[in-house]
Amino acid sequence: MKDVAARAGVGLKTVSRVVNGEAGVSSDTERRVREAITALGFRRNDSARVLRKGTTASIGLVVEDLADPFYSPLSRAVEEVARAHGALLINGSSAEDPERERELALALCARRVDGLVIVPASDDHRYLAPEIAAGVATVFLDRPPGRIEADMVLSDSFEGARSGVAHLIAHGHRRIGFIGDRPGIHTAKERLRGYRAAMAEAGLPVSESWVALGPTGSDRVRTDAARMLDGSGGAAPVTAVFSGNNRVTVTLVRVLAEPEWRGRPVALVGFDDFELADLLSPPVTVIAQDPADLGRSAAELLFRRLDGAEEPPRTLSRPTKLVARGSGEIPPPD
Amino acid sequence: MKDVAARAGVGLKTVSRVVNGEAGVSSDTERRVREAITALGFRRNDSARVLRKGTTASIGLVVEDLADPFYSPLSRAVEEVARAHGALLINGSSAEDPERERELALALCARRVDGLVIVPASDDHRYLAPEIAAGVATVFLDRPPGRIEADMVLSDSFEGARSGVAHLIAHGHRRIGFIGDRPGIHTAKERLRGYRAAMAEAGLPVSESWVALGPTGSDRVRTDAARMLDGSGGAAPVTAVFSGNNRVTVTLVRVLAEPEWRGRPVALVGFDDFELADLLSPPVTVIAQDPADLGRSAAELLFRRLDGAEEPPRTLSRPTKLVARGSGEIPPPD
């Protein structure tokens, strides 16, 4: 910038004004400055600007896995809102590792992002308290923060799961399995709670061998599914399964498509919608969340905070929607 | 940092040494400094560090759409490589808009990212020449740069498409349609070239009404597909379709599942693999690329440049793989 000023024969501040489109520069000087900028290939160094202004026009996003079809539209939605506010998005995947979430979040804070959207992997966010106190707006998404108060945007996991299981019950099922994500994860617990509530409302007993929480890798899901389906867990075989998220659902679709179960169609309702669910045979009934809407809501709340909204922490709950397509309407064999 | 120094009763530089793990601090002073850091909730301001050191330990990634199932694993792979090198990832979507690509890329440069991975939407990247000259390592991914020389990592689109169309020909098809992305996009052109090459090799004529390039939105694809399939374009109806990318394939799967075509199964081979392709009926035969591998290769090349590799610009071509699943092996009705 100094070089530009020298070349244009003006003061530093004049160049700054031109670069930032501030008023108070005669069109002639402006032209000279612009010429010098082009000639020198000058581009403002935003690091210096950040240092001086104390604001970075960037926000951070921490999700579980950027490549997951649930998180990728969510990230894109956050990006669009950021863009509308002139901010860039720095994002990273925690890989469901609390330590990695922490590292990422703190690295983002060290870069002085203006705000942070976090899908937590950890259940203790006290490490963020100093940052939040120092002014980093923070919104938790999909899962609540642990041991601190903060804004959050959640899907109604409990009600979604409850209605999905009630749907299976309404179609005549009495023995229903639940396969969900790891038990430490808030949404997994809430969805399981919804399952239990629906069963209890209908006066149906739940065998503990029908309930399986754990990693969403396909091996674990296959094992648990097989146990429920063939009755080797000790209780009678289930006639329907409720799946806790899109990763589990995809594995279950594969399991249920295998020859051994083909003769005895098993009903399936999955939490989360996914692409092509309607073209499978049978098409898959789901409890749909809108990941883009979740991302957008969280980002908008974040920018409202950055614009100075000073209310106490808020919780936004987003509804889910049952999409009946076929797999959830298969009756039990009687 | 000044406050920490004051509180610990040491000099500024000593705090800096502790924070950065440099040698030359007695363990006693180190302890005092660490206490002050915790007490004050101090976190190094990386903007200042960047300003001083001239390097940001962050890289930028510009893709078409972060939410697209082709780009999201690619982004994740770039992120993992960045993480392994201690760098953060700033990324954005160009939405296939050259102006937006330019804005994003220049904004990233203004933040002084150390390097840039770009999936180009534009066909003229001369705007990046000053940045590259100024030391921003740049790798183009999936499509080559326009009007400048730079590193690039590409899939072998030509050979992939050629082999896919040859596969259809080997299964007896003589009238084959091609539906691809917009004609300005390099991969679309290459894949079309592959299609023409395979047809020519087999001595088959190509009616121009069998070829359709354009936006990947479902309306356009539906219209073009219907024209080829019912012969309303003037030429005889096609018995097979080759699809130029995963968005087009998904729409075609929907079109071909509709009642009007059910009676006359149409063969389909798609460029790009996608989740659940194997569970559709019929399962979809694809030319698979490995998006994660593309991302990883590009990022690794980028970091090799950042580590000082000084060779002239390189082009890496990644192979594709035909995955036969059923839809591409449907014979023509004779």
Add this chain to the structure above:
DNA sequence: GTGAAAGCGCTAACAA
């Protein structure tokens, strides 16, 4: 082993 001073490139505040 430790610290003081200079300066990275920019913008805010104030002069002219």
Add this chain to the structure above:
DNA sequence: TTGTTAGCGCTTTCAC
């Protein structure tokens, strides 16, 4: 309309 000065928070240099 334009320029000058100070300083954002850190690291580098060099002296102690």
